[in-house]
Amino acid sequence: MTAKKGNLSWLSAFIAFDVAILCAVLAPQLRLIATEPEVVARAASSLLAPPALLLLSSLIPNQVKASLVFWRGKFALPGHRAFSHHAHRDPRIDTAKLNARVSPYPVDELEQNSTWYRIYRAHRDDAAVVDANRRFLLFRDLAVVSILLALLLPLGLWAIGLGLAVTPTLIVFLAQYALSAVAAMQAGVRLVTTVLAIESTADINQKQGG
Template sequence: MNLKAKNTPQLWVFVIGNICILFWMIFPTYLNELSKEIDVLAFLKILGYAIAPILLFLLNGLVSSDQKAVLVFWRFKDPLPGAEAFTNLSKKDYRINREKLKEIYGVLPKRPKDQNKLWYKIYQKNSSNLIIQASQGGFLLARDLTSLSVLFGLFLGIPVLIIGNWPINFFYFGVLILQYLVVCRVAQIKGRRFVNNVLAIESSQV
């Protein structure tokens, strides 16, 4: 099972949670009446199992990997975290032996594209390492959650803000913004940690 497949259950929970909150906000009275006649939780569970994989696939496919990186790191040019691997990130991690990396790869690159290219080469070399796999999985999950947060803000938050009832519509939109900022910050930390873990493992090998 690949890393993105492993993240599917968490992404599914995220999607269903947002749908349930929106449904509760728009149809609170209807939901209360409906709950008297049927088991709402069981119904939502069945519905979720049926549509969540398709919905998740479609939502996650709307944004490319590079676009997701832009949403996480707020850089339109060279947004991938590996683009600052040697001029910034590696200098702040005591685990990374930069001198050892220079012995292996020569002068470390400074151009963002060259940095990401060399970093990816090192990653490919160490991709089977369990620490790196776990680190990458955490970053991919946080990155996808960030992307979904933006989509929820665009396709749910803005319409509710326009047609919803005040002040609950502003409260909901504010929650979506906060949700994005939180998961975005987590993704930034996870992404930079992933980059540094690759370099730390490479520079620690004899």
């Protein structure tokens, strides 16, 4: 099972939570307009928006997702700064041995990311890497769904005549997006540094296992 597939149940739980939030926000107004079936029907359609947005988020390119999560327009992934920045900030990484294995350190952002990805491919089945990658993908996709909800749901609610629900809906999902993005940033950096830490101690681990 891939990390992304393993996250599906967690994302589904978050989607159910979002639907519950929408129900709570819309409930007062739905009681006031309960005699208007067409409005209730349109509000029910709004409650189905989170699963639809989850599907829509899968169509968004990974580069765009990275920009939404890391708040950078270019070279957004932490892998683009793997050796120039992150390698020196994690005490688990033996920088001397890493430099001996990857020498000279790449400087260009694209080269840093491609070098890091090559190392990642060698250690992607390590339990610590799998866990870090799973967390990153989970929070990244949650952040993308959250910003889509924050941008599109208020417009939908306003269009169907539920204007009073626009502001609380916007606040809730912008907050969810911000928290998810920060969690994804931390998980993404953790993924990068975990891979580098394993690479920097690869010889030690092999000797201990021998």
